[in-house]
Amino acid sequence: MTIRQPKADKRRRIAAPETGGKPASLGYPIFCLRNLQAGYDIEDLQADDQCHVVKRMRHLSRMEWLAVINAPRHGAGKENISRSAIRVAMPRAVTNDVTLWAVRYTQRKAMVGFRSGDVFHVVWIDHNFSVYSHG
16 A cells, blocks of 8 residues: 655645545545434444444445435435424534534434534434434
8 A cells, every 4th residue: 555645835834635626425424423422322322223323324334425415314315403403402513514414323213413524423323312303
């Protein structure tokens, strides 16, 4: 495996790697669990739900973002969640400039978080339907 040397800018600082001109919607989902909240973490799930979460992440990571965005919201797709529908405390990681999404991991149970580039930051695993109003 060869590691490319980063290009230096005119001020002799290391430049960010180029994306190759690929639109953000054509990448593949990468899941970040760093911001999971207490009560909605992997450890708070029953063993079968833990298994469903991991299997869903694996399934979604093989799809391009565009396919996830266009899939049915109760299938492999996503659903936008209004901030006003959130019924739990909003952590600092959820800034005003992000759009919250629900991504189903089994039946109607969802992982709720936000996308930044190819990374989906999971904030809550809504195993008991208490994170947001489903009505």
